[in-house]
Amino acid sequence: MSRGDMAKPLLGHGSAAGERSPPVAPAGRTVGVLGSGDFARSLAVRLVRSGFRVVVGSRNPKRKASLFPAAAEVTFQAEAVKKADVIFVAIFREHYSTLCDLADVLVGKILVDVSNNTEINHHKESNAEYLASLFPACTVVKAFNVVSAWTLQSGARDGNKQVLICSNNQEAKHTIAEIAQVMGFTPVDMGCMSSACEIENIPLRLLPAWKIPIFLALGLFLCFFTYNLIRQVIHPYIREQKNKLYKIPIEVVNTTLPCVSYVMLSLVYLPGVLAACSQLYYGTKYRRFPDWLDQWLQHRKQIGLLSFFCAALHAVYSLCLPMRRSHRYLLIETAVKQAMEKKMTIWVEEEVWRMEIYISVGIIALGLLSLLAITSLPSIANSLNWREFSFIQSSLGFIALVISTLHTLTYGWSRAFDENQYKFYLPPTYTLTLLVPCTVIIARVIFSLPCIQHRLLRIRRGWEKGRCTDFLELMTAKIPCLLSVWISQGSEV
Amino acid sequence: MSRGDMAKPLLGHGSAAGERSPPVAPAGRTVGVLGSGDFARSLAVRLVRSGFRVVVGSRNPKRKASLFPAAAEVTFQAEAVKKADVIFVAIFREHYSTLCDLADVLVGKILVDVSNNTEINHHKESNAEYLASLFPACTVVKAFNVVSAWTLQSGARDGNKQVLICSNNQEAKHTIAEIAQVMGFTPVDMGCMSSACEIENIPLRLLPAWKIPIFLALGLFLCFFTYNLIRQVIHPYIREQKNKLYKIPIEVVNTTLPCVSYVMLSLVYLPGVLAACSQLYYGTKYRRFPDWLDQWLQHRKQIGLLSFFCAALHAVYSLCLPMRRSHRYLLIETAVKQAMEKKMTIWVEEEVWRMEIYISVGIIALGLLSLLAITSLPSIANSLNWREFSFIQSSLGFIALVISTLHTLTYGWSRAFDENQYKFYLPPTYTLTLLVPCTVIIARVIFSLPCIQHRLLRIRRGWEKGRCTDFLELMTAKIPCLLSVWISQGSEV
């Protein structure tokens, strides 16, 4: 790192000119910034570099001037406001009221609220709406709060380049959108001011939809891992004093992962079955589901993706099995033993068939799950209509569940009936995992019986028990030709 | 499922207040809904939950009131229309004419057409255009038809959240877009009313672009599977009474998949070669290609993706080979045999080299195909310009085809000249698959000969045989520096 290179000051004179990307000056528009905190400074840096004239308003301009780029003018708040039509309000919500002295000069200006909260739904009304209520003569636009100070300072590179914008004034929204564009961001119109609350909550969340599914997966993993550990490692140690500890990193994990994946996949389709039961029982689709079921329905995508992730890991682990030194040693030992006993044939036709079938069925299941995962990508999902999406996610997904069940059953083969497999009286792991998936499959078979299917279909078209309804108006418009899809989508509910 | 949870009525009083996400009221706008079918009800539920005041217009308000959320006002059609500026017309196209009595009160209102058809291009003009022709004094907006009643009722969760909107009136479009936004959907501006037909066709299609490619892949799979079955299972059974049935689930499938993948990949580049031939023959690029070639050109992406899918499956199947019990048994049997015959060396240098080379070449081909597949993702494709896209899809794709050919040739090695490989006089499968790919490769080599390349380039720049053209105007503007890209893109045509 040569000192010469470092000598170029970031906030020096004419820093805009030294930029790699040519400065694009949108007609040299003047933009105001109120505040002198970190965000205000980063904002000013980016605005200057993007070719804007920046006027910073501070209560103590002399002291703060040195903090801002030389190209930015730092002056008193009232002065700054007078010089610009668009004012970025980069101060705390708590200090909004200190701006009330400027109410006169602010009339007719566009105020951009960039603030964030520290808690979700902290205040009753969003910061932007609060600002708008303080200055009814201004046009308030919510924007740039989803952008971090760091992104502002270094320019939008990777990751999310979107700036979410909302306002009740179309024109003001357009102005701010163009400024965001020039600054290198992608403006996204989020509609009117009522979206401000939602926009302010965004920077506070950390993958909220993934929390429950991840804990669910971890919980299942722990349970099955312990169970398999007892059967595969502890049992041989206690009963036969055999040290099988080396099995823990790969073999025990690899018998645990498919269990987690398989149960999680069935948990994607279980709430649909419960919903259908509830609809059949109450004879209407207009009764709201209980909260836990609603939550569950909303997390199906994440549960399904974790199921796929576990299935993919299981595939990689399985493929690594023959690479291991232990596999090699056991193979050679068997060969040597056979050679010394002069036994030529060790071919067991049943074992060969079992393995050929369960491997090939497993590959097909993995292929289907990959299709499901790929169609979950936002850009793919947006290119599908709801009929296509529900066909893939519901029908193909259910087929994947059925094939996974075949994979499990052929893997298990007749072990469930073999006494030796009951270590400490614990049944083989695969028998435990079959419980939920088989319930789901049987339920869906029952739902496809003509009498029940007919009733479900009527309910899903809007029919309600004990209420006479005529089907004249658009009730069936979307359905007649789509029966098969509805059946599947229905059970997906 | 506790009864207490279920007791919360879906359509009860104040259901909006009970929502998890805080109700965002866009200035308490009043919205009208005409119709009382399933879609109308689901629409009303969502609108009420999103904070709108909803007025439902029905011909029999008393009887229908109980079907709607308590927060929605159900009244006579004329009443409802008077109270709202935005009216959702949730009735059948066949019943549009029944609204003609309301023509007077409808003047100046925004009518939102949400209807769908049961067949693609069922009527000469779209439903929305028909509605607009009936009520010339109204502003008609087409929207929400791509959303299912179920999505409306449960809120936009996964999958496609887009609401496609078109109208000849910008302002009306904006109003509806903002309503869609508040309801949790992503409005997409589809331009003027002439797009209505297209929008109405969307919910009726089920992956139309995939039908031909999938049938093509299935057809190829069946042919090659039968061929391989005869060679690998039936031949040894008939000639040597050896039972090789266990090979069907994995080995036969795994020799079939690469054939399908390889032929499909060459079919992606064959139409480009045919198009270039046609251009060379007719001496112009402005002559339309025959329909079948046009269709083919349009399905290249899907054919390519299926080719990649088969290649990926082939890779997984191949990696599973050493895991199988049969592989293990054969290995041990060989070892035992060797040990009993006291033979130490079984190393065949040629076999070793053949396998090392074809595996490593195969991995490289798979790596290239993955790059092609990834750049086909809509979000990646949109971040590439046409030069980058054609570089990857055309140049890298062709390189992948050449490397796949090397993979096939090294796999085959000298088997084509080995008499024992001709089971029932049938040549080894790999020789059959080489036909199309080699044609494509040879054709592209010929096209790159200077004389032919020069002629093709001229044609692609707009030159036509027997027509004098000056190249003054923007004819070459895009080309000079892009020669190499054009060659490749050209042959991709």
Added chain:
Amino acid sequence: MSRGDMAKPLLGHGSAAGERSPPVAPAGRTVGVLGSGDFARSLAVRLVRSGFRVVVGSRNPKRKASLFPAAAEVTFQAEAVKKADVIFVAIFREHYSTLCDLADVLVGKILVDVSNNTEINHHKESNAEYLASLFPACTVVKAFNVVSAWTLQSGARDGNKQVLICSNNQEAKHTIAEIAQVMGFTPVDMGCMSSACEIENIPLRLLPAWKIPIFLALGLFLCFFTYNLIRQVIHPYIREQKNKLYKIPIEVVNTTLPCVSYVMLSLVYLPGVLAACSQLYYGTKYRRFPDWLDQWLQHRKQIGLLSFFCAALHAVYSLCLPMRRSHRYLLIETAVKQAMEKKMTIWVEEEVWRMEIYISVGIIALGLLSLLAITSLPSIANSLNWREFSFIQSSLGFIALVISTLHTLTYGWSRAFDENQYKFYLPPTYTLTLLVPCTVIIARVIFSLPCIQHRLLRIRRGWEKGRCTDFLELMTAKIPCLLSVWISQGSEV
């Protein structure tokens, strides 16, 4: 290819009627095209097919008429301009001045600049801005330059369907956006005219961000490949006259790939460490980094993706190892040797453990890297906020680096201390790769010491050495609750 099919002329009468997709006529709008080059012709073809009335303006209409679709009217330039409100200017920038004679008739028209340059930033001002300066009485819109003549002619199929549009006039932009929509493209609003320069540069670039990372990867590959070749092939040949050439295609490549992947992954996090050092040294975050560091910071995403690509290839290569003939031969030879020596046990507990651990750790590292790669997809990145994005890319990525280090260390085990591993005095490859990653890990451990972490945090909140700042205004607004994220994002800088 039947002649009958080919007989349908592309530019014949009523070609629009013969289209598969129904022609959508946006109120039969008339559109003008100036120019008769290849692009102008392709544009006219597409416009006619999309249902527009097209008037082509040429200086020699009689001679040029035959070049255009019959449905397009070809006339003198002045005539054409008079008949349409929207004029596509499909001529070279050099010839713009020839249009000055038309200045009178052009008043008030929308001029669409579709031109491209042959070099990036060729002229001082963009073509569109130059056109606007020549015709101040017109509204100039930049559009369609990112579309190739071929895409225009054949219709937007795969790849990028976006048409980037910019203009200082909102309404004109909307008009052109709707025309683009009708033509089957996706209009993208790029803001005001100052974006024209950027839009004109787009078709000229060919993956510029990938050049340095790809050369870096190739360079590292070559170095490590040579090093491994010497150790694994040349050394045994020279010292023991053993022919190990067969190892080149798979084994040498497979020991090279993980080295490249591992070093590249550490190079993603090294610039963040350097940036933090620089910030600590200068005591401010507002000093610009030297150019090379800035460049490096900007290429981290590409370096990371290449690292993942190498890791994935390494996984596939490793999984292929037991499939190889050489592996089979060596296995059988060992077995036979053991059998002949009547040695039953070859089990080496340490070797077993080493391999079980490094394989399972490697799988976990690969799983984490896949998550990083998936969240780099534009459509996924756009659905994450910066906190989530930095959590995944920075924290998970660093964990992946630590786990990769464990993978490398367990793979190496005690080989670094084994004299036999020093072929030609060259240390085992893995010891070389550990250098950079360990530096990064140690640096980040040091940065997490309370005293240094505190200082870094203060600097990143805007504090500067030797400058008194009050933290009143929005300085800490985004930080208090996000400490842990900032630490990680900080070190990611």
